[in-house]
Amino acid sequence: MRFGSTRSCVAALALSLAGCASPTHELDGGGLDVSALADSGAPPAPSYPPAGPVNTGILCARQGDDLVRDIFCGSEATPIGNLSDLQRVLGIDPDDIEVDRGASVTGHSTALATRSVSAVNPRVVFVRIEVATIDQEALALAFVRGEQNVELVVRDRLSRELSFYLVSYAQTCNAEPQGCNPGDLLTPETELGWQDVTLLDEEDLKNTVLDCRQCHQPDGPGTPKILRMQELKQPWTHWFDSRMKGGIALLDDYFAMKGDEALAGISALRMSGTRAAQLETFVRTESGNSGVQPNEFATMRIEEEVSTSAPGQPRDNSVPGRSAAWRAQYEIAMRGGSINVPYHDVKVTDPLKLAAATAAYQSYLAGDLSKNALPDFRDIYPDDPQIQAELGFTTEPGLDGAGVLRQACYQCHNPRLDQSLSRAQFTADLSMLDRQQRDRAIERLLLPPDDPKAMPPPRLRTLTTEARERLIELLR
Numbered sequence: 001m002r003f004g005s006t007r008s009c010v011a012a013l014a015l016s017l018a019g020c021a022s023p024t025h026e027l028d029g030g031g032l033d034v035s036a037l038a039d040s041g042a043p044p045a046p047s048y049p050p051a052g053p054v055n056t057g058i059l060c061a062r063q064g065d066d067l068v069r070d071i072f073c074g075s076e077a078t079p080i081g082n083l084s085d086l087q088r089v090l091g092i093d094p095d096d097i098e099v100d101r102g103a104s105v106t107g108h109s110t111a112l113a114t115r116s117v118s119a120v121n122p123r124v125v126f127v128r129i130e131v132a133t134i135d136q137e138a139l140a141l142a143f144v145r146g147e148q149n150v151e152l153v154v155r156d157r158l159s160r161e162l163s164f165y166l167v168s169y170a171q172t173c174n175a176e177p178q179g180c181n182p183g184d185l186l187t188p189e190t191e192l193g194w195q196d197v198t199l200l201d202e203e204d205l206k207n208t209v210l211d212c213r214q215c216h217q218p219d220g221p222g223t224p225k226i227l228r229m230q231e232l233k234q235p236w237t238h239w240f241d242s243r244m245k246g247g248i249a250l251l252d253d254y255f256a257m258k259g260d261e262a263l264a265g266i267s268a269l270r271m272s273g274t275r276a277a278q279l280e281t282f283v284r285t286e287s288g289n290s291g292v293q294p295n296e297f298a299t300m301r302i303e304e305e306v307s308t309s310a311p312g313q314p315r316d317n318s319v320p321g322r323s324a325a326w327r328a329q330y331e332i333a334m335r336g337g338s339i340n341v342p343y344h345d346v347k348v349t350d351p352l353k354l355a356a357a358t359a360a361y362q363s364y365l366a367g368d369l370s371k372n373a374l375p376d377f378r379d380i381y382p383d384d385p386q387i388q389a390e391l392g393f394t395t396e397p398g399l400d401g402a403g404v405l406r407q408a409c410y411q412c413h414n415p416r417l418d419q420s421l422s423r424a425q426f427t428a429d430l431s432m433l434d435r436q437q438r439d440r441a442i443e444r445l446l447l448p449p450d451d452p453k454a455m456p457p458p459r460l461r462t463l464t465t466e467a468r469e470r471l472i473e474l475l476r
């Protein structure tokens with residue numbers, strides 16, 4: 001496989017273990033097997049367009065039988081040169097909305113792309129429920145522009161377990177000296193001209209920042225894998241839905257910026273027909289635990305409390321809402337009891353940043369602004385440190401070192417997760433840490449954010465100077 005320095009930021013993060021940065025990385029307890037990857041008979045650079053998928057010899061040699069393997073591990077490589085190709089080979093018709101298949105779209109995510117998603121760069125989840133009588137297999141495909149990857153879950157035909165996969169790709173801009181700009185990443189461009197299409201499975205990713213199991217198998221090895229939708233019940237707070245007050249506010253922001261642009265094959269017309277309930281039904285039907293969500297976001301109650309405290313909500317979020325029900329859930333997460341709780345308000349956008357991004361995109365659509373001059377509208381969240389913490393991007397202002405350790409690190413460094421990985425050599429429990437572990441943690445905390453070994457991983461969380469200093473002081 002080829003993992004040059006020109007790969008996308010996502011791939012570089014995911015695959016930093018595989019060579020971008022540190023071939024000498026301590027991978028004692030498993031993880032991405034660097035030497036095996038390097039020696040796996042690197043295929044030639046795929047042609048452009050379309051690129052054939054990289055058939056990762058190691059992944060395919062592992063046990064498993066499912067839809068994704070049919071495509072990537074078959075004897076003939078299926079050409080995949082864009083998102084639409086991938087959808088087609090998986091049997092997804094983006095415009096097809098039925099009871100057992102369709103799409104749900106969210107304007108806020110607590111998953112891997114948490115810092116890219118908003119109403120104007122939404123995350124689309126295509127779902128299909130298993131219907132044995134017509135040989136229809138369970139599948140979900142999640143996509144957000146800017147990440148240069150696609151997340152998949154399917155059901156293994158033999159073990160009947162859920163299997164998670166990441167398909168990553170590069171664009172021509174990845175190989176250019178200046179790299180990819182927002183115009184390459186956040187417009188329909190990123191759905192086209194895929195190169196270096198690469199498949200990775202849970203096992204490949206288990207000791208990396210992109211570890212799927214950390215969230216989809218939160219109780220660790222041997223326990224059931226779960227599907228996630230934290231806002232599982234109506235009114236599904238952050239999901240597009242033309243029948244919900246919040247959903248309408250999000251759709252309005254989306255259309256104000258995007259006009260009639262299609263997203264992942266979903267036409268503007270179809271976008272208003274996407275339903276949050278589609279993912280709810282999928283999660284309830286296909287989860288071993290009938291969809292039970294750890295620390296489930298109390299949609300109805302939180303929305304009520306938020307609009308009582310700030311009557312402009314959800315449409316006008318210039319005054320942030322307050323909700324005691326939400327705060328109680330947030331505190332559970334803050335103490336390490338769950339993954340991030342979604343934000344209390346429907347919108348996660350800063351009104352001024354949203355207006356500026358909308359104006360810019362509109363002039364790009366009108367042909368008055370070049371694609372290369374588009375601003376990075378992934379940075380669209382309020383800068384207020386309290387709101388940043390509530391969004392899950394940083395820790396609660398004012399926390400002491402022990403509090404920071406818990407909120408920033410425990411999610412990935414806890415005794416429930418796979419203890420055979422090098423990740424487990426650090427536990428976010430002060431009483432368990434010897435001198436050497438403390439020193440190694442301090443070292444990681446001092447790395448610049450673009451270092452793939454920086455902790456906490458900036459993709460999911462960053463620390464303010466104050467929080468970092470308090471944590472380091474505690475560890476000294």
Ligand code: HEC
Binds near residue numbers: 112123165210279
């Ligand atoms: C930080 C936690 C986290 C990690 C890590 C994570 N996910 Fe998720 N995932 C979520 C959440 C939360 C959702 C619900 C939708 C949302 O918030 O975006 C989700 C939704 C999904 C869905 C849609 C089906 C469903 O469960 O709702 C797929 C597919 C998916 N994730 C695949 C993956 C893959 C593949 C990986 C690893 C490469 C991964 N996820 C890693 C949290 C995570």
Ligand code: HEC
Binds near residue numbers: 211440453456460
């Ligand atoms: C999103 C998950 C995630 C979060 C959050 C996270 N880490 Fe990590 N951490 C990892 C992974 C994956 C590894 C293994 C890969 C590596 O060494 O970079 C790791 C490795 C480490 C190691 C090296 C362990 C060893 O001895 O090999 C240290 C130390 C560490 N993390 C400290 C921290 C601290 C301190 C925080 C909180 C401020 C934190 N991490 C937050 C995922 C995370």
